[in-house]
């Protein structure tokens with residue numbers, strides 16, 4: 560029955576949407592997600608532009624539907640290791656990493672995390688908050704199953720503790736769990752592995768990590784989010800005080816041809832999310848002074864230019880067309896001065912802020928070349944997955960029967976609606992291609 564079975568790699572919004580579309584058409588879907596929960600980046604966002612809907616309120620029902628759908632088998636904390644065969648008959652090996660918690664027994668009550676004595680930085684909160692060593696990545700995680708982070712667990716590292724096991728009434732903690740290899744037969748595959756964020760330490764004059772109050776936009780998303788490390792209070796990391804003046808710098812690592820960066824492309828969503836976050840800050844504190852430093856405003860798509868116009872007219876957000884070159888910090892006040900070339904007057908100027916947000920490029924996943932090799936598909940010059948015909952088959956890859964959707968195909972409009980559209984397109988292509996294969 561492999562013609563009715565499909566593998567989807569990556570459980571962000573694109574992978575979730577493709578899974579639901581195919582499952583609702585009667586396909587058996589195997590959704591492989593590398594991390595302990597599906598959800599992807601959308602789960603980390605506070606609100607989504609341009610409607611300002613709560614991101615999780617849209618995502619969580621889809622995650623739950625995916626988790627409970629009779630035609631979807633979730634393989635979380637898992638990775639694809641080998642793919643053989645061709646359209647209509649792929650043989651896939653998946654490695655399921657040990658969580659050290661039995662998925663069939665864990666009730667997701669959270670008592671194990673409460674009792675665990677070890678705290679480590681929480682990657683879901685961009686390391687701005689802490690989590691326990693036995694944890695669920697976030698409240699709405701699917702599946703609602705805890706995972707033990709072996710590298711930081713006292714039992715695995717020092718041979719003492721077992722507190723989580725003692726308090727687990729469901730008897731789900733299993734320190735002897737082993738990696739499991741699962742073999743699947745599927746007719747087609749969708750890759751939906753999304754993106755990583757550019758590391759702004761590669762541009763030392765911006766002082767990221769040297770200056771505490773220079774943060775990235777994804778860090779800001781977590782600081783603005785009610786479920787984030789500060790309960791939604793925007794505070795300066797250096798002193799915990801509310802910033803009164805905030806700057807956004809666009810195109811950090813995007814449209815940058817410098818040899819060691821080599822990202823000539825526009826990441827295509829940063830202008831839109833910067834305006835969204837600026838408006839959100841204004842809604843938290845109407846007195847905040849906000850300036851967006853930009854090369855040119857690329858807020859394309861339905862309703863976006865109107866959104867930018869509102870940001871200027873209704874919220875009083877300043878837009879400065881310029882190339883910031885350097886940020887310096889006052890050692891006493893920790894205030895940050897941005898030195899920039901004003902592209903209109905062609906003069907060097909400076910402005911001082913309490914907090915600076917770097918809108919960093921969206922780049923291919925670190926392991927995208929390796930995954931492309933496993934699947935036999937090609938990547939473009941930047942390591943995004945390549946479509947052989949961007950005009951008439953935009954979600955195909957270079958291998959028949961393997962499709963792609965979402966940001967792993969590189970920036971198009973790059974946003975959530977675009978990812979969902981591509982996901983539905985990839986699902987429709989699978990239905991079409993497998994129907995053809997079945998006829999033969």
Ligand SMILES: Cc1cc2nc3c(=O)[nH]c(=O)nc-3n(C[C@H](O)[C@H](O)[C@H](O)COP(=O)(O)OP(=O)(O)OC[C@H]3O[C@@H](n4cnc5c(N)ncnc54)[C@H](O)[C@@H]3O)c2cc1C
Nearest residue numbers: 569571572573593599600607608752753754965966974975
């Ligand atoms: C700061 C910021 C703010 C944004 N704000 C908005 C907004 O307001 N509105 C909007 O429309 N868009 C916004 N976006 C864009 C939005 O985040 C993306 O459009 C969306 O997340 C793309 O979804 P995706 O499923 O393609 O990728 P992702 O969300 O990255 O999901 C990919 C999933 O695949 C998994 N994965 C990766 N590699 C593997 C592997 N090898 N095997 C198995 N699984 C793997 C990942 O763990 C992840 O769960 C924002 C982006 C950023 C950076």
